[in-house]
Amino acid sequence: MELTLLGTGAPAGLPRPDCPCAACAAAVGREARAATAVLVDGALLLDLTPGPAFAAARAGHSLHGVRHVLLSHPHDGPAMEFPAGLPAPVRVPDGQELALISGHRLWAVPLDSPGTGYEVTGPDGDRLLYLPPGAAPAGLEPAPATGTSATGTSAAAPGPSGHTEPRGHIPPSEPYDLVLLDVLGRPDALARLRAYGAVGPATDIVAVHLGHDVPPGDETHRRLAAAGARAEPDGTTLVVGAYRDTPPLPRxxxxxxxxxxxxxxxxxxxxxxxxxxxxxxxxxxxxxxxxxxxxxxxxxxxxxxxxxxxxxxxxxxxxxxxxxxxxxxxxxxxxxxxxxxxxxxxxxxxxxxxxxxxxxxxxxxxxxxxxxxxxxxxxxxxxxxxxxxxxxxxxxxxxxxxxxxxxxxxxxxxxxxxxxxxxxxxxxx
Missing domain, CATH: 3.40.50.300 (P-loop containing nucleotide triphosphate hydrolases)
Structure with missing residues (x-):
């Protein structure tokens, strides 16, 4: 999978208009961030950023091939813009699995705060997890090894039109290839994913939803590095599963x-x-x-x-x-x-x-x-x-x-x- 970060900021963006704080004053150039939105393989758009068509164009992409627009959280930033020709944005019910016409598989991850996370599996089997601001997955309890769920029912099987019955937990599996989440706002979410095994040493951890409550300047990047994560500027394109030479954390x-x-x-x-x-x-x-x-x-x-x-x-x-x-x-x-x-x-x-x-x-x-x-x-x-x-x-x-x-x-x-x-x-x- 290839994904492009159309925005990496909090819903209100960074800097906030007319905000005099140090973080907003330092958020210039590559550190200025629009509300987080992620374009996956040109076909799936996770959340909306102001002016999404222009944001995609600046990154060298088009939204013409987008087949699904998914929202992850109640929007409290600037008014969202819905460009003509895009599918209507929707929130997938918690626990619902979908097989998309683009060849991706999607699961709506239940959270411990308002909103929905999304697990996306690409046609080649690469997996990413996207979480909204201030959120962590709810109930990280692995399913029994016998293949039954924690409630004793059988594992979900595909239903009509590619749908499956809802499931309520992240299933035991290999760690995600890529995780995008609010690292500085919810470091405990990353800790819980690590404890569960959903984040491993090879997982690429990218911080999004960065707002004016982060420290100014290089301090943000230093704190992220200490957590084994990083931030990228708006417009960056990432290849899920690609090798990155990441320096080891100090022991x-x-x-x-x-x-x-x-x-x-x-x-x-x-x-x-x-x-x-x-x-x-x-x-x-x-x-x-x-x-x-x-x-x-x-x-x-x-x-x-x-x-x-x-x-x-x-x-x-x-x-x-x-x-x-x-x-x-x-x-x-x-x-x-x-x-x-x-x-x-x-x-x-x-x-x-x-x-x-x-x-x-x-x-x-x-x-x-x-x-x-x-x-x-x-x-x-x-x-x-x-x-x-x-x-x-x-x-x-x-x-x-x-x-x-x-x-x-x-x-x-x-x-x-x-x-x-x-x-x-x-x-x-």
Whole structure:
């Protein structure tokens, strides 16, 4: 299949008319996007963009061969234009399968929000999934391997005129060749597709429905790359199933930053599109400290419901687990505090009489485990030492040891990021 992105923006487009926000101001040239619409093999049009005939002409295509126009969501952008000669736009009922006269097969995917997604299988067997803005497939429960549905009825068989009886789930199969969805607005949708097996390592993931709530400039593309996705400008033509030399995602990432810099949010964002993340909280509980409890509660509220939380400073066994889900460690500064407590680092005599060596051994054990791990790891740490020198020997000791720990961990990571005022600077990778 060949598809052309007539538009890749949110229903209101990007930039929005008369909007002064930074994202709209930066949306010029290739970053300006009309409402998302996708032309498949010149015969099937998924959603409408303003001026679809002109959009197709700019991309070197015509709409004369379009046989079906399918809408996916309630339209809240500019008034839709229906060019003369196009079939009347329709929404296919959820779960309905159709055999189109163009040789494509279509299934209307039920969603967890208003709208309908579309699975399209081309004449050559290539498969794509198209989801509307702010949506994820509903009920990703695989059908039994016996060929019966979850309700116990037989699998759907073709009916009159190419129709089949409705089905209510994505069937077990190979991963899609191409997925188009609202990656930044619904990263959990991508995580659920990955957990189900509908998105695999070879699936081409293209972000659409990009609006003025995305970050301005290159930050959008950086966030998409962290999710294993990309955005293309309006007018781009893609061949479904074509080989793309996609750089692998970094397996070990260190995210540094000062207090309230946004480093934890960045670390969580990097794994939001992946399923089953294990969140390792090294801070633990502090009885009688309501302010700390509020901090912990804030972090918990941000995490996807599918994530599992482990409260521990014993990181080495977690890193040694094989074939385990991604690991998010927040944060190494609190891990270091616990390690320094255990070796008596705050007592000058104990520090000089073996404490420093014991701490160095703990750090070496941690970095060795990080080097050997096969898990995807995102670790958070505080960047210190740029301001006032601490007024106590213990404070200076902690500052120095945290600097050494950060450098040692960074040496084992493919990617190192520094977050300043919510803005990410890539130091490596």
């Amino acid at each position: 070990r990432t260190l995210v540094l930053g000062g207090a309230r810099s946004g480093k934890s949010v960045e670390a969580e964002r990097r794994l939001a599109a992946f399923p089953g993340v294990e969140y390792v909280a090294t801070g633990g509980a502090r009885d009688g400290d309501p302010e700390w409890a509020d901090r912990v509660a804030l972090h918990r509220e941000r995490r996807p419901a599918s994530w599992r939380t482990t409260e521990t400073c014993d990181l080495v066994p977690l890193l040694a687990e094989r074939d385990a889900p991604p690991l998010l460690v927040d944060c190494l500064a609190l891990w270091l505090t616990d390690a320094m407590d255990s070796v008596g680092a705050w007592d000058d005599a104990r520090w000089a009489n073996g404490g420093a060596r014991a701490l160095a051994a703990r750090v070496t054990e941690l970095t060795g485990a990080l080097r050997a791990t096969d898990r995807t790891v995102v670790a958070v740490s505080n960047e210190v030492g740029s301001g006032v020198v601490p007024g106590t020997p213990a404070g200076r000791r902690f500052r120095d040891e945290l600097g050494r720990l950060n450098a040692a961990v960074a040496g084992e990571c493919e990617q190192v990021l520094l977050v300043v005022a919510g803005t990410v600077q890539r130091l490596r990778g």
